[in-house]
Structure formats: structure tokens, C-alpha cells
Amino acid sequence: MWKLRALKKFPFGGLYKNKEETKISLIGAPLDLTNSHAPGTYLAPEAIRRIAESLEWYSLLYEGDFSENGIYDEGDLVLFPGKVRENIDLISESLLDIKEEKRIPFMLGGEHTVTLASSKLLDEDTLLVVFDAHFDLRDEYLNSNITHATVMRRIVDNFEPKNLLFIGTRAVSQEELDFVKKNQIEYITSRRIWLYGISEFARNIERKLEKFGKIYVSIDIDAVDPGYAPGVSTPEPLGIDPHMFFGLLDPLVNEKLIGLDIVEVNPIRDAGEATSALAAKIVIESAIKLNKIYNKR
């Protein structure tokens, strides 16, 4: 029974909710094994839960209150020390359990590698939208093939490349770019977003969505500029502005959404908890919008 695999923590925002009140399950996956420049993402679930207490819970945009339905906080998965593959399997099973209960998982990483666990949720009708400064599409990284730098490549091993959309791209390798072009993977660079604004891109996204019945959103917080999100392991300059980020996220949060993750938040390197607050805000705003959708039904 998967519940045994998770350790109950002080819940997100200090808000105790029952499963019945919301379709959203928050699950922490503090995997932090393959970044040797600056570990610290293992602290993210706790940091995000904690700062959420200090944020306000009414959404001026979605005109709803987070405290009404909130999220159900499953706690953090108890990971195996030093084992990547085993942990990905563990996380996968948990996500599948959540799916089986017809609930929508919001996963808090940990490193981006945890998104590999989500690939079990994806099928050919799913659009996978990845906010990230990077592609994470290397085939191998320092002789390892399941890492934060290869995670999207591992996903594409069993997933249609054309179902992928990258947003915020700016830091790539030649190998990755060749792969992207060869496989006709779509990406929107942060430079183009800065140059042209978000309106057109938001429209494009909406158009693309029409072709898919499901959406999964993976948010590597380093998509946002390190000026706003310094708490990351690999700060890449020239990112996207949070106002624009939320503008691009908005069309993706709707009844098609089957899951979402927020990864690579590194509280050790943060300034004033700004990055954790950004992550908590994503949870709150998305949950309010989704809860309203499901309550109307």
C-alpha cells in the first residue's frame, strides 16, 4: 500500500485538508542525487510547504480562495539513500496510485530527474509541457544515463517527441539542439518571449492544446530568470519574468491537466525564500483554478 511509502509532514501552508475536498494530491519527492555542483533540492518540499503559510490564499486572477478546497498533502516519499533507479520506480508507483484514485498529482522535487517517474502517466494523447532553461536531452551525462541532465531524453525513449513543448529554453548543447531539430521538438526560447511578449505564444499554446486530450506540466524553476528565482542549482541568465511565466502557465491549467511538477528549487541557494515562494504560488494559483473547475461540475 503506497501510503506506507510516504511520511506525513506538516502540511502545505499548515492547511489540513481531507481528500474529499479536492482532487489534487501534493506529493514530495526530495530526490537529490545527480547534481554535484550544488545539491539542495532535497530541502524544497519542506521549504515550499513552510513559505506557503506566509503567502495570501485568495487569487485575484481566479477569484477563489485556496483555503476553501486547498490540496491534500500526502507527505514526502521516503527515498532509498543513493539509489536513482529504485527511487524513480518508487515515485512512479506513488503517482500511479494517485492516478488510480482519479486524483491529480502535484509533485514537488527534488531534482528534475523525478519527472521520469511521471512518464508512466503519459500516453500519446498527452502534451508534455516543460518549462526549463535547459532541454535535459543529453543521452548520457558523465557516464550516467538517468540524471537531471538526461531526464527528458529518457522520457523520449518511450514517448513521442512531437508531444513535447519546451518553454523558456536558453541553455543547450549542440547534441541536444541537433536532437531537437531532428525530432521536430517545439521550443520557445526565453529570448523570444522577452522580445515579443507572451500574447502570441499564449495563443499558440492554446492552439496546440486543441490536438491533445491531456496535459502534463513539468516546471523546472530555472526557466524563470535567476534574478527572480536565484534558488536553483544551475542559474542560467536571461530567463523569463514571473509575470510572463504565469501568463504562459495559465492556458495549461484546465480540465485536461493530469499532473504537474515543480522541480529544481534549491532552498540553500535562495534569497529571502523568493524561489520557494514562487513555487508555492504556482501550487496555490493552479489549485484554485482547478478546484473551481471541478467544483462547478
Add this chain to the structure above:
Amino acid sequence: MWKLRALKKFPFGGLYKNKEETKISLIGAPLDLTNSHAPGTYLAPEAIRRIAESLEWYSLLYEGDFSENGIYDEGDLVLFPGKVRENIDLISESLLDIKEEKRIPFMLGGEHTVTLASSKLLDEDTLLVVFDAHFDLRDEYLNSNITHATVMRRIVDNFEPKNLLFIGTRAVSQEELDFVKKNQIEYITSRRIWLYGISEFARNIERKLEKFGKIYVSIDIDAVDPGYAPGVSTPEPLGIDPHMFFGLLDPLVNEKLIGLDIVEVNPIRDAGEATSALAAKIVIESAIKLNKIYNKR
């Protein structure tokens, strides 16, 4: 005599000035009692004074030099440990003493609660402009009624709500929003500022000012985006850009200004003293503009 209540500190920017040279009195009010997530604002007056030494003192915008007239630094109030009400009274008396000397107080918090002390300076002919991510209009917060989260409500207990203008709003509770609507309090969200730019809002502010003989400005530094001002206790994403902030502050700094406070700067959580520098810059630019106005006379 109020001077006994303040402890002289190394003055703002290291600049020793006599009272005669300027109408502005700087006073530190390091009250830091009601934020249990992240205290630290008690350090702000000292941090702001210190970083001011490293900033340049000529204003390209107002074409004047801060070192000419500067400000008179009264030092920091010696507060009673663990007493909110008593400290608000103490601060009030000091502000009234400054007013009595026909001087303009620039108060450095401390938490936003210190603005309650300023309410003694306000009358029906005063426009109270509050830069803040929040409303601070709760009636009660964790069973206490004088806190950083309720301070504006306490002010409104004895002040006409329509004389209030909030700028930078983005983090509210349902209760506060209901109160604001019921009392027709005007607010400009940071989202609208981001969407439309400041020109129109600056004109609106100017129009509104015409109806009032006096202005008091309270600046909760968390109005600014945590990307630029990470040194705050409650970082709320999606704030306003400093260029825009100064554009909106400009029309408020004129001969009608009877007082100004800068609150919620938390040096413990800052990055590179950027938030303290922003606060010091507000003091310097505003003082230069005001000193020029009063010297011309």
C-alpha cells in the same frame, strides 16, 4: 522631552547634519514583534543607514545633491521589549514631536505596524498612499489585533477609507477584499501596472491628489517584486519593478507630503544589501526633491 527616547546612532550615510539644514527628520522605529515567520526588520534602520554610505548622492532625476541639505537623523527609538501597544504610543509621541517642530518625519521600520503610530498625523484632508503587496486589513490575526497584518484595519478604525490608496496589491484574503469593496477603497494591483505600464496610473494619482491638501506615504517594501527586494519577511511573487515604483512615487513627493515611512525591510534575508539599498535610495531621492522645494521658497 522626546529626544530622550531616541538613541543617537551613526547617522544616515555617515552624514552629520544640523536640523536647520533640512525640514526632514529621519527616525528609526525598529519594532519587530508580530511576524513569527521571519523576524529581522529590527535590523533595518541600521542597515539602511550603513548602505547609504555606498550609494551616490546626486540625483540625475531631480538634479540636486543629497549632501547639500540631507536629512537630520534623530536616531532610533528605544523600544520596550515585548510590548506592542506601548511602543506604538511611544512612536506616535515622537512623530507628533517632529510634527510640532514643523518637520517632516521619514520613519524607518521595523514592521508595518509602526504606521499605526503615524495615524496621529492624519486628518480628513490627508491622502494615505500605501505601497504594499498586501492590504493588511484583517480585523484580527491569530487572536491579536495590532499586528503587521491588521495595521491598516486599525488605522481605518479612525480614518476615512476613501482617503486610502493601495499600490502594488497582489496578496489578499477574501475577508480583506470584501472589506475593500464594501468601503470603496481604491487599489492598483501590480498585475495591472505590469500589463499597462505606469503612465496612466501616474496621471490618475495626480488627479486624485488634487482633492487632498496633505499626503502621507507608507512604503511596505514588499510592494516591489522579491526579485529586486528579497529582503522582506513575506516575499510575494509578481510585484512591481523598481523603475515603475519610483515613477509612481514621484508624483507623491511634493509640498503636500507630511510624512513617509519605509517598512518591512528585513536585512537578514536580503541579497547583496539590494533591499536596504532600495530603501536608502527612496530616502535620498525623496529628500533631494523635498529639500529643493523648500529651499526655493
Add this chain to the structure above:
Amino acid sequence: MWKLRALKKFPFGGLYKNKEETKISLIGAPLDLTNSHAPGTYLAPEAIRRIAESLEWYSLLYEGDFSENGIYDEGDLVLFPGKVRENIDLISESLLDIKEEKRIPFMLGGEHTVTLASSKLLDEDTLLVVFDAHFDLRDEYLNSNITHATVMRRIVDNFEPKNLLFIGTRAVSQEELDFVKKNQIEYITSRRIWLYGISEFARNIERKLEKFGKIYVSIDIDAVDPGYAPGVSTPEPLGIDPHMFFGLLDPLVNEKLIGLDIVEVNPIRDAGEATSALAAKIVIESAIKLNKIYNKR
């Protein structure tokens, strides 16, 4: 022989390159003697080299890969403890040695004072472009005349003021402004860049470049807004956005470029290494563009 004066370090980005592969020589000049508010720039060369490992090396803008030609990392100069003049001479000799080998120095400070050493590279046909929040044009600073606050004045002692262009200006003294006006030195304030965008300024720069056969670029990282670059000793609010910064740097990086320095990065005060990453990105992007130019020939 100058090579004796430099201590080999773990190279920039961990990338070992031979001199033959590139015309660019990276040299660290960790001088940190005249800033008494917040030393720390002595740590910059090491921090920038280290974070470069975590950045990606393909440039989407210049369509080239840093790992192909890279830079040749000369290591760090071993400075004399507590001696400004002697160290400037030492750095000058090193830069002249690099010039003699027909190579282009990319110097990593240290404080801005190191640019005085570069003045040996300049002649009347050289445009000196300085990105900086400040002018650094005081004649004396606390009774010393070779400091981070007077370095540009010392350069102008033997250099035509009209060959100077400041970009990002916002923090000046009256004395400096008078000097600038009297000597018709051109400057572009960060406020104008924010108000009008970069297109027109980029064109102006290109027009100005036509008159000169050589360019030297000195980048005081505090030109960038402290929101994006908090790791500086004197954070001045209201700076330029990194997207705009790179837009203005682009026209300056071409076959006329004879040298470039990045100074005032202070890793102690940084958040999430964002400022060091920005500096490393400048090196990478500029090197890719230059290497492509020289390889085509």
C-alpha cells in the same frame, strides 16, 4: 617572463585549451584593496570559473559552441599584499605580454581599479566603453587617488575623454557630472534605456563605432540591476536588465575588440551564484562570437 607571475588554476569551466585554439586569453586579477564597505571581489575569478562548468556552452544567438575553441586560461596573477600601484603595474605588464602575443585579453577582476592597468592597451583610435552604474571619475577618494571610485579619472589623465562611452549610468556625484559635461563625455543612463528600450541606443553605438578602429570594453557588473546581479559591493537600484545588457554588448564584440574586463563581481554577496553566472555567460557568449569571427578568416 610574465607567465611566472600567474598561478595556474583549475581552468574556466574545467575546459583545458591550448593557446593555438583561440585568440582569447583569460586572466584573473583578484585585486581587492580599495573597497572598505564590502570586499569580496578577490573571490570572483575562482567563482566565475567554477560556475562556468554548470552553464551550457552552445550559443543559440551566435550558433556556435564554446567547447570548440573556448578560451585559454592563463590563471590568476599573484598579487602583492596591500600594494595598489605595484599591482596595477604587474597587471599592465601581463596585459601587454598578452597583446604582444597578438591575443585578446579577457580580464576577470577584482575591483574596477584593475581597468587602469588596461589603459596601456588604449590609444587615440580606441573607443573605451564602460558599463557601470557609476562614473568612477572622482579625482580623489578618501585621500587616495587610485581606487575603484577614481579609476576612470586616472585613465582620462592620459586618454581622450571623448573616446569614452558610459552605459548604465545612474549613480554619480556632482563633481563627476561637472567633469563629464565639461569634457563632453557621452553616457547612456539606465533610466533612458528602461524608458526607450535598446534599439535606438544599439544603433547609436554602432554609428559611434565607425569612427574608431579599436574597442575596449570594461564591464562593471553593477551596471546590471542588483535584482539580477546582487553580488556586487555597491548595489545601485534602477539598473539595466540582462536581456538589454546583452543587446547593448553585442555590437561591441567584433574584430575591433582588443580587450574586455568584467569587474566588481563579489561572490560573498551573491544569491545563488547568479552574478557569477552572468559574468561567465558574458565570457562564453563573447568568446563564441569572437572565435567564429577569427576562424572564418
Add this chain to the structure above:
Amino acid sequence: MWKLRALKKFPFGGLYKNKEETKISLIGAPLDLTNSHAPGTYLAPEAIRRIAESLEWYSLLYEGDFSENGIYDEGDLVLFPGKVRENIDLISESLLDIKEEKRIPFMLGGEHTVTLASSKLLDEDTLLVVFDAHFDLRDEYLNSNITHATVMRRIVDNFEPKNLLFIGTRAVSQEELDFVKKNQIEYITSRRIWLYGISEFARNIERKLEKFGKIYVSIDIDAVDPGYAPGVSTPEPLGIDPHMFFGLLDPLVNEKLIGLDIVEVNPIRDAGEATSALAAKIVIESAIKLNKIYNKR
């Protein structure tokens, strides 16, 4: 019902225990209102709980295992922002509730002021042993009379001075020393402990214990030398060594013990969590000894 006043947290050491397994109740009292030099003790309960996970749980000294009976973690009291008196009352009621259930409270501060709440547990048959660098016996501190610097004086207002024993004393005011002498309060300075070792003092303590039926132990962690316990708000050099501290604590932990508190741990100022670890170790060792005593019965 007092349970409503406490918020369940992730339990001490991550060890979920039922009330039946142990007589000890851990309760967090994160009061942090009267220290204006360096707040931070509000973070102590969470930090101590967390580091306890990393400590080992078998006691070589008492030959028992903490995981067997452990402690029951009641969570943290939800305090009123900015109210000292009200919070002391709240804490008192909670402690009395615990006493009523015939349980032994282990309270984690917060500032030393919380011990005033414990005075409700004391009677004339109780020996109050206070480990502290200070006496905290001032009558008033900056015009306030319930503070971390006056807490023992407030206790003595209603408690027999001769029932007090201070250990670790080294930082006193003339006023306090006069009071101590006048009231024949016993104290053991850290200097004498350093000079003579603990054997004789431990014997003295045992002799003194014979006269009392009950013991309450209050541990201001600053009794320990700041070399070992840097995470305190007022580091006083020349304290006691942890080995000696545990040697002096040992005779006090027995069936007479009616309560214990550990206060003034300030995680913000700690090094490597050493101070939090020391506090957690006190809880673990004392619980093991007590649980064994009560299980034997």
C-alpha cells in the same frame, strides 16, 4: 481543551509515539518577543525536532534505547503575535493540562521567558535548577518587566529564593548579584566548575536534592560555552563544557523530576546545527533515563 492550542508538527526525530508509551510530553513554546539583539529562538523547536533524526538513539550511559518509549510530541503552541503576558498564560495552561494528565512536560523554547509559565508547576517542595550564564534576575529591563532578562525575578516574586540553584553563572549585573546575596540564592559559576571539575559539585547537588521532593530543571543553553553552543542570542564566553554539563544534569534527572525546559537555542546563529543537536541530546538522554525509571516500576 488545551489540545486545540497546539499545532501538530512533524514529531521529534520523526518518531511517532502514543501517549501510553511514555510519561513525557514534549511541547514547543516558540516565544521570541523580548530579545531585540538577535531573535531566532522561535525556530528552535522545529530545528531540534529535525536534528534529532540524525542523532543516534541508544544511550551508552543509560543503556537504553530512545525509540523504545521515546516521548510524546504534543506539537507547538500557536502563540498570539506580539503578546507576552497572554502567551505566558497560554503556555501555563498547557503545562498544567500536561501535569493534570500526570505527565512530565519537556518544553522547548523560545526565549527563557517561557519558564515563567512553568512557575505554576512549582511549590515549596520543588527545587528549581537553572543552568544559565546569567541570573535573569533584573527587576526591569528597558521598562519591561516580563522579559528574558527578568524572568527569574518574576518567578521569585512568588517563589522561595532558597529553592533556586543556578549552574554555569558568569554574566551578572551588580543589581542581580546584590539580590542573590541578599536572598541567599545558591549559584555555581562556570569558572569554579572549570577550576575544580564536576565531582564535588555533583555531590553537593545530590545532597541538596535530599531536601526536596520535586525538581524542575530549566536549561538556558547559553550556560554551555559558545564554543560548543554558538547558536544563542547572547553568547557569553567562559562557559561550561558539554561533558561537564551532562555530568551535572545527570543527578537531576530522576523520579523527582516534574518538568524540564530547554530555552534560548537560536538556530539562525548556530554552526553546523551543533547547538540544536546538544538540545536534542538532552531530550534523548533524559527521556531514556526517565523512561527506564518509570518502566521498572
Add this chain to the structure above:
Amino acid sequence: MWKLRALKKFPFGGLYKNKEETKISLIGAPLDLTNSHAPGTYLAPEAIRRIAESLEWYSLLYEGDFSENGIYDEGDLVLFPGKVRENIDLISESLLDIKEEKRIPFMLGGEHTVTLASSKLLDEDTLLVVFDAHFDLRDEYLNSNITHATVMRRIVDNFEPKNLLFIGTRAVSQEELDFVKKNQIEYITSRRIWLYGISEFARNIERKLEKFGKIYVSIDIDAVDPGYAPGVSTPEPLGIDPHMFFGLLDPLVNEKLIGLDIVEVNPIRDAGEATSALAAKIVIESAIKLNKIYNKR
């Protein structure tokens, strides 16, 4: 060829030495995968190398100068991200290569798990002395069996328990203690060292050494009290004093020594680099003593 596996770094203390000058090879093994409370040991080799520049190099005790023969710094092993077993094998091969060259490896961790790689150097004639607060003798830890908490158990899987000596023990589990007793493993607790001083224990160690032809010393820096060595991942109070630590290390450093490691230094959690300095001091003093022994021959 193993040299390909190591990346040359700026050498220990900045001292470039040839292999011929000394029999000692320093090798960094920054493995940091199985501690999820507080990673950071991956930074230790670089931190220890760097602080060594600031220490003096003459040993008053051994009357020799480190700069004379020094050590040969092989650099750091390039580890596979997220792979424990593979990395242990990689480290083993490197240590065997060093052994093959008849050199003595001084390994800098990384977590204690790296000592498992050293077990390839051990045979029945080797005494393995482990300075550690812990036994690290669990059979499994959170479902993993190669971790910092199980490393000694994995070694004992293929090594005679009676060849083990633990020094500094104070934090154990019941399971470990049972195992130790059953297997008659010798250990000296830090408490006994504190109570009785080191003279007798040093004599015991010397006596024990007589039975063995070889010694390997593994130093988990948490053996030392966290007051002196706060930069560790699991600070256990009541450790040993550095003066005593060096007194107990001295008899172990002689011609029988076949290898030594220093592990669990965590620079992120250090205070004033004191823990890194302690590690560097161990390298310097031990190298001086050994170099003198081998030079005399």
C-alpha cells in the same frame, strides 16, 4: 589508465610537487550520495586544499617542514552522478593503482562510504583504526546497504572484526552495539577519553599495533567534538578534543601505515573553515612525520 579518471585541481596548499619527492598521494573522492539530512561533503576536497594555503607548514611536534616533501596531489576522481556501487569500484581501482606504485594514499572524502573502496587495501595483517562518533555498522539503512551508516558493516562482510578499532564512539544503535559485542570489536568511547585522558589509551593502541604489520586509518571528522568540528553532516555532542585527537593519531602514523582517509567534512556547515583546517592539519602533520621516516631510510 587510472590517471584519466582523476581531474587535476589546484593542488593541496597550492604546492606543486612531483611524485618523486614523496611517497604520499592525495586523492579526492567527493562522493556525496547517501546523506539526505545535509549533503555538502562533495565540497570537502576543494575546501581542504584551499585552507591548507593559510596554514603554516612547519611542524613543531615533528620538527619538519611540509614544503620540503609535501604530498603529490592526484586531483579529484570524476564520479558518476547518482551511482554508489560504480563509484566505490572506481575509487577502489584508483587506490589499488596508487598502492601498485608503492605509494601511500591519503584520501579526502566525501562521505564515509568511500572507505569501503579502501577495503581492497586491507588484509588479515592490517589493523583498521576508525575515528568516528558512530559505528556505521548497521546492516541496512532505509533499505539501502551501501551508505555512510552501513559502510563498516560492508567492510566487515569481508574483514576480520577483531582487526577493527573504533575511537571516539558515542552514537550507536542497539543493533550495532549487539553486533560489536558479539564480534568482540574494540572501541574507545569519547566519554572515557574525556574522563581518563589519553595517556593510557595511547599506550593500549601501541600495544595493539605490535600484533599487526599494517595500519589503515579512517578518520570520520565527526569523532571530534562539534564545538571544534561543526562542519559535519551529523553533529554528535560530547566528542573528543583536537589536542587529544592528535595525541591518539600520533602512534598510528608510522612505517606500518598503508593508507589514511579523512571523511565527512562538510564545508557548507562549517564555521570559519575550522573543520576544513583541522582536516588539512591532519594531512600536513601526518605527511611530515611519514616523509621524515621514508627520507631517513
Add this chain to the structure above:
Amino acid sequence: MWKLRALKKFPFGGLYKNKEETKISLIGAPLDLTNSHAPGTYLAPEAIRRIAESLEWYSLLYEGDFSENGIYDEGDLVLFPGKVRENIDLISESLLDIKEEKRIPFMLGGEHTVTLASSKLLDEDTLLVVFDAHFDLRDEYLNSNITHATVMRRIVDNFEPKNLLFIGTRAVSQEELDFVKKNQIEYITSRRIWLYGISEFARNIERKLEKFGKIYVSIDIDAVDPGYAPGVSTPEPLGIDPHMFFGLLDPLVNEKLIGLDIVEVNPIRDAGEATSALAAKIVIESAIKLNKIYNKR
């Protein structure tokens, strides 16, 4: 007039005293130019003054109260940026001015180099006692001859070596040791103090004092073990315990004392302000003892 050279700061401990009340003048000399490993001593005078507010002011040892006579705080010298020699001269003049007023200077560094300025106070009847882990007796350090590593050698250039006594020695170079032996300079290693305790050494010091009419004490805080004083630029393990330090300082503080300095405190690297507190304690205890001596007269 020298007073112009000093900038008044918020006084030591917040205690405003007139010159008449005490013979002791505190002067800050925040020189921080020659340590390139870890600058930060420039912050020491401010940090020491500030923490002094949190310490208690009654001395149990000397039975006197610091607040009675205290010290007169002259403020901090305004140093020339980047100039060693000039600053030493400036400091010298200030010390001579203080001497001329028949006052006793207590100087707070800054780096140890400032003690060179004190050499103007010394004559052949003066014993110079230096607490230090190091000798600072190199003739040259990285081609500079006035640095923190050569300061004692510069003093000895014009001072009788036999009038020197080093206490706490443990980190030396071969060159220094040779010089010490050749010049018969006396030193007491920290190792001998640890081995034998302080009684005998204190007696030796007293005997030595008899031969001199004057004493100057220079305290490089790194004499103390980095466990207790981590806030230093060059942490050397195996130092002296603070209890022992004060025991050895005591015989030196008497009517022969003509000056004292406390140097190398580096607040950036401190833990919980423990090192600054130690420095402040030295000022307080020494001032109480001296004030009592001079008041009795």
C-alpha cells in the same frame, strides 16, 4: 588635531562616557589590506562594539562594574583606501596623541599589521606580549614587507627581540623558528599550555614582568582555539582554551600596561558572534581591572 582623523561611531556597548571617567581610550583601526584569503577584519570594531551591549558588565573576577568607569570610545580611524604605510603612520599618530593625553589605548583591529603602529609606544623598558597562533616574523610575504605575516619582524627591526614574549604559538615557518632561536625570543606553545595547565606559565610571566617597567599586550584572537574563536582569517587548530587565555592575560593587566590591541577578529566568519563576544569580554574585564587600579590611587 587627531580627533579629526576619527569618525565617531555608536560607542562600545552603547555606553557614552566622558574622557574624565576613565584613563582608557578605545580606538578602532579597521585596516584590512594584506590578507587575501579571507578579508573581513575591517568589520571587527563595529561588531565588537555591538555585541558588547549584550554582554553583562559586572566582573565576578574583579568585582567591579564596567558601566561605572567604562572606556572612552574615540571612534574609528578613517583610513586611506589601499594604502598600508600611510595608514600605519596615521594610526601611530593617533596612538601617540592618546599617549600624550596620558591615556591607555585599547585598539581594535583590523588585521595584526596595525600593531606596527603601536611600536611607537614601545621602548627598551617595555615587555611586548603577543598572544598569537603565529609568529608573524617573516621578513617578506609575497614580495610585500608590511603585512599581517611580517608585522612582528618589522617591529623587531627597531625593538629588542628579548623584550618579546609569544603565547599560544603553534603555526610557524622554518624561517621564523630559526629567527626566534637565533634571537632568543621566548614563546609558550599552546601545546605546552594544554599539557601542563596555566599555573606554572602564569608564574613565569609574573617573574618576567618584574624586569620591565611597562607592558604592551597584542592579542591576535587566533591564539584562541578556532573551536571558541572561529571568526578569524587563518584558523589554526590546537589553540588555547578561553579559560586559560584569561588566566594568562590576568597578570599582564596592571598599572604597567601602556596599551593593548585585539586584532584579526573576522565577523564574517564568526559563529553566533562568539569571537566578537570574546574580544568584547577582553575589553570589559581588562577595563574593569584597570579602572579599579586607577581609581584606588
